Amino acid sequence: MLIYALQRAVATVPTVLLAAVLAFVLIRLAPGDPAAAFLSPAATQDEVAAVRQRLGLDLPVPVQFAYWFGNVLRGDLGRSFFLGRDVTTAIAERIPATLQLTVLALAFALVVGVSAGVLAAVNHNRLVDRVVMIVSLLGVSVPVFWLGLLLMWVFAVNLRWFPTGGYVPITEDLLGGLRSTALPAISLGTLHATLIARITRSSMLEYMRKDFARTARSKGLSERRINLKHVLRNALIPVVTVVGGTLGTLLSGAVIIETVFTYPGIGRLVVRAVQQRDYNLVQGVLLVVTGIYVFVNFLVDVSYGFFDPRIRYD
Amino acid sequence: MTETGSRLAEQAPGDAAKSPQRRALRALMRDPMALAGGTVLVAAVLVAALAGVIAPYDPEEMFVIDRLSAPSRTYLFGTDNFGRDLLSRVVHGARTSLLVAGLVAGAATLFGVAVGSVAGYYRRVDGPLMRLMDALMAFPSILLALAIMAILGRGILNVVIALTLVYTPAMARLVRGAVLAAKEYEYVEAMRALGGRDWRLLIGHVLPNALSVIVVQATFISVYAILAEAGLSFLGAGAPPSVPSWGGILAEGREYMIEAPWIMIFPGLAITVTVLGLNLLGDGLRDALDPSTQKGG
Numbered sequence: 001m002l003i004y005a006l007q008r009a010v011a012t013v014p015t016v017l018l019a020a021v022l023a024f025v026l027i028r029l030a031p032g033d034p035a036a037a038f039l040s041p042a043a044t045q046d047e048v049a050a051v052r053q054r055l056g057l058d059l060p061v062p063v064q065f066a067y068w069f070g071n072v073l074r075g076d077l078g079r080s081f082f083l084g085r086d087v088t089t090a091i092a093e094r095i096p097a098t099l100q101l102t103v104l105a106l107a108f109a110l111v112v113g114v115s116a117g118v119l120a121a122v123n124h125n126r127l128v129d130r131v132v133m134i135v136s137l138l139g140v141s142v143p144v145f146w147l148g149l150l151l152m153w154v155f156a157v158n159l160r161w162f163p164t165g166g167y168v169p170i171t172e173d174l175l176g177g178l179r180s181t182a183l184p185a186i187s188l189g190t191l192h193a194t195l196i197a198r199i200t201r202s203s204m205l206e207y208m209r210k211d212f213a214r215t216a217r218s219k220g221l222s223e224r225r226i227n228l229k230h231v232l233r234n235a236l237i238p239v240v241t242v243v244g245g246t247l248g249t250l251l252s253g254a255v256i257i258e259t260v261f262t263y264p265g266i267g268r269l270v271v272r273a274v275q276q277r278d279y280n281l282v283q284g285v286l287l288v289v290t291g292i293y294v295f296v297n298f299l300v301d302v303s304y305g306f307f308d309p310r311i312r313y314d
Numbered sequence: 315m316t317e318t319g320s321r322l323a324e325q326a327p328g329d330a331a332k333s334p335q336r337r338a339l340r341a342l343m344r345d346p347m348a349l350a351g352g353t354v355l356v357a358a359v360l361v362a363a364l365a366g367v368i369a370p371y372d373p374e375e376m377f378v379i380d381r382l383s384a385p386s387r388t389y390l391f392g393t394d395n396f397g398r399d400l401l402s403r404v405v406h407g408a409r410t411s412l413l414v415a416g417l418v419a420g421a422a423t424l425f426g427v428a429v430g431s432v433a434g435y436y437r438r439v440d441g442p443l444m445r446l447m448d449a450l451m452a453f454p455s456i457l458l459a460l461a462i463m464a465i466l467g468r469g470i471l472n473v474v475i476a477l478t479l480v481y482t483p484a485m486a487r488l489v490r491g492a493v494l495a496a497k498e499y500e501y502v503e504a505m506r507a508l509g510g511r512d513w514r515l516l517i518g519h520v521l522p523n524a525l526s527v528i529v530v531q532a533t534f535i536s537v538y539a540i541l542a543e544a545g546l547s548f549l550g551a552g553a554p555p556s557v558p559s560w561g562g563i564l565a566e567g568r569e570y571m572i573e574a575p576w577i578m579i580f581p582g583l584a585i586t587v588t589v590l591g592l593n594l595l596g597d598g599l600r601d602a603l604d605p606s607t608q609k610g611g
Contacts, residue, residue, distance in 0.1 A: 018449035023461075030465040141590035143541050145548050146564060146582035153571055153578070252456040256545050260568070270457060271549050274464040282461050290452050 005302045012294050019294075020072065023286045024065050027279045077284035082276040087284035091266060097167050098265035100177065101258070102250050104185035106243070109192035114232075114239065116193070117200025121235075122227055124205060132197055139194030144253045148187035148260040155183060165262035184261045188253045192246045199242045203235035210234075244300030251289055338526070341602040348598020354591025362408040369402035373558045382574040392576040394566060400577060403558045404584050410547075410559040411540050411588065414473055418539035421478040423532045426485025431516055433486065434493030444490065447483035455480045455538070456545055463551040473552050477542055481535045488531050492524030499523075526603035533596035537589050544585050560585050 052058050056067055071078070077087035120132035156164040162183050170177030207213060208231050216226045255267035262268070266285055273281035342348050361368060370390075371377075381397035383389050391400035433443040450458070462476035496502060497520060505515055521528075546552030547561030555562065560581040567578025 014445055015448050015452050018445055019452045022449055022453075026461055026465060137593065138586070138590065141593050142586050143544055143582065143589075145545060146578070146585065149564065149568055149571065149578050149582070153575055157572055249454070252454040255454070255456050255460065256549060259549055270460060271551075274460050274549075274551055277464055279464070282464050286453060286457060286461050289454055289457055293454060294452050 008298055008301055012298050016291060016294055019290045020069060020287055021065065023283050023290070024068060026286075027283045028061065030277075030279060072287065077287070078280040080273070080278050080281040080284075082273065082278035082281060087281050090269065090281065091284060091288050094264060094266045094269050096169060096171075097263060098251075098254055098258070098267060100167075100170050100181055101184055101188065101254055101263065101265060102247075104178075104181050105189035105250060105253075106192065108185055108189035109196055109246075110239075110243070112189070113193040113196025114200050114236070116197040118204060118227070118232060120197065120201040121204035121208065122223075129201075132201065136194035136197050139190050142190070144187055144191060145256045145260050147190055148184065148257050151183045151187055152261065167264050181263075184257045184263055187260070188250060188257045191253070192243075192250065195242055195246060196239055199238050200235060203238045204231055207231045207234045240300065240303065244297055247293060247296050247300075251293060338602040342598055345598045345601065347594045348602070351591045351594025351596075351598060354587060355595055358408055358412060358588045358591065361405055362412045365405045365409050369399075369405040371399040371402045373398060373402040373406040374556075375399070375402075382570065384574075385576055391580045392574065394563070394577050395570055395574070400563070400580055403563055404560065404580050406558040407560040407563060407581060408584065408588075410470065410553050410557055411543060411585070414470065414477070414543040415536040415539040415592075417474045418477040418481060418543075419532045419536040421474065422481040422485050422535050423528060425478065425482045426531075427489050427521065427528060429482065429486040430489025430491075431493050431521060434490040435497065435512065435516055435520070440490070444487070447486050450479065450483045451487075453480075456542060459542060459546060460549070460551055463546060468551060468554045470553055470557060473543055473546060476546075477539050480542070481538060485528070485531055485535065488527055489521075489524055492527055493520055496520040496523040530596060530600045530603060533592060533599055537592045537596065540585065540589055540592070 049058075056064055059067070068078070075088055077091070079085065080087050080090055083090050116132045116136070120129040123129050152164055156162045162179055166180055168176040168180040170181070204227070208227065210231075213226055213231055216230055217223075251267075254265060255270060257263070258265045258267035259271050266289065270282060270285040270289075272278075273285065375398065377393060377397040377399070379397065380389065380393050381395055383393040383397075385392040389399050389401065391404060394400055394403070429443055429447065433440045433447075453461075459473075459476045459480050462479060463472060466472035466475060493516075502515060502519060505519065543552055543559065544561030544564065547559040548565045549561075550565065553559035553562055563581040564578050567574070567576075567581070570577050
């Protein structure tokens with residue numbers, strides 16, 4: 001297991017390195033001189049050349065990459081033109097808000113998705129099952145930002161149960177934090193809840209027909225006990241895979257949802273960076289989010305053995 | 315030798331696949347959900363193609379006196395903050411969405427099939443190509459698309475380029491897997507042993523075996539492309555303001571949510587119905603093309 005984890009950890013290195021190269025190259029492909037962004041349009045050639053030299057833009061691109069990557073490894077992602085401060089600090093300040101949003105969205109998706117999937121499976125081919133399947137089909141078709149706008153319109157604008165935007169850290173005020181993040185988290189988590197419901201349902205149906213479930217039934221165990229204690233435990237293994245695969249979509253969705261709810265996370269930061277063409281900031285966020293994504297996928301990968309002891313890492 | 319080769323080719327599933335394809339089409343026609351999805355898609359394409367005829371007004375025409383009018387017989391979907399007819403804008407927005415969806419699905423399929431085939435068929439380039447695809451897939455999709463749009467600037471063609479780059483790796487990975495599997499088939503090995511040319515084998519016999527997964531994946535890419543285009547336009551990084559797009563109208567609707575909620579309701583409904591149709595069709599296609607899920611097939 002440990003050897004497998006190490007092998008997987010080593011395997012992520014080229015991916016992250018290549019992603020870093022891509023992030024670096026993408027930004028270098030942008031039209032215009034980044035040095036000019038520091039200066040007024042009236043700046044002279046000499047002034048631009050001086051800034052180019054100060055930023056190291058006069059060096060060959062591979063050397064620039066080596067410098068940049070060296071700084072990245074030291075935790076320095078450069079300076080944001082638009083914010084006028086360190087990219088690392090700006091990102092670090094906004095990570096807790098995005099973390100609060102994505103964790104709550106995932107929790108919502110898991111609770112609702114698994115419950116709906118189990119309900120549908122134990123009521124296979126009945127009304128409950130059909131309703132769950134129809135709702136789940138709608139859930140994968142609704143744009144996450146439209147759902148956010150609808151929830152905001154109903155529950156924040158009309159009913160006034162929740163605020164229309166903003167962020168309260170859950171660590172400072174539990175109830176306030178939950179209220180501020182509830183609507184964005186539900187909007188973001190709905191798509192994943194529907195995916196989890198579908199996979200839980202089909203996985204439950206598969207395991208309900210297995211020999212061990214039949215044996216438990218013949219021993220006289222109640223259907224409820226069999227389903228919840230034996231079947232669900234096995235049926236949740238594919239859910240772990242789905243959860244791992246959906247983390248990237250959660251982060252993608254967070255970019256849009258944070259804008260809908262004026263939620264001060266990384267997503268909103270990157271949207272503003274794109275609008276301002278703040279390349280250092282775009283590059284930094286791209287790298288950090290990708291790093292988090294690869295790391296979480298690595299954790300999901302190595303956790304399979306924990307959830308299913310039959311899995312052997314040879 | 316040539317005779318044996320051609321006889322082998324005649325027996326190859328790629329060539330003799332007519333009846334499974336017909337069976338798949340029959341299964342698709344018998345699936346009411348897939349039919350409903352197909353109908354929605356055809357309707358959406360017709361709306362987009364005939365936007366100029368269907369739309370009651372010019373989507374850019376401003377009826378300032380009627381700005382923020384609620385849905386009525388004059389303006390079925392109401393008007394926006396500039397007094398533009400929302401129905402006309404939603405109808406014209408279908409053009410943007412479907413054009414982007416079609417082009418992205420086509421381009422990502424083309425590049426994905428090319429990269430996946432080469433990687434699956436030639437072991438020497440497999441590693442580097444797939445590492446590149448993995449690196450592209452490591453970026454959350456909308457974030458990568460946003461970064462590319464930051465570089466390229468707003469525009470329909472730029473959205474197509476950005477989304478093609480985002481969705482090509484998944485197609486490449488899928489095709490590579492299918493090619494790797496098909497390469498092991500005995501008839502392919504036999505044809506290689508008989509000196510069959512690589513590209514003829516690939517196009518004539520290996521890829522047709524992967525056709526079903528490619529078609530299904532292309533359908534789902536068009537779904538993701540519609541959602542991503544709307545998302546990019548909503549964030550102000552997609553279609554330019556002069557081009558009506560569902561995401562762009564939604565972004566405007568957000569500002570007027572209290573006094574004119576219809577501005578955000580109708581484009582969202584249009585996206586949902588179109589995506590639902592494509593999802594139903596994609597699910598139906600997947601079931602119809604996968605023999606293991608066919609009933610009584």
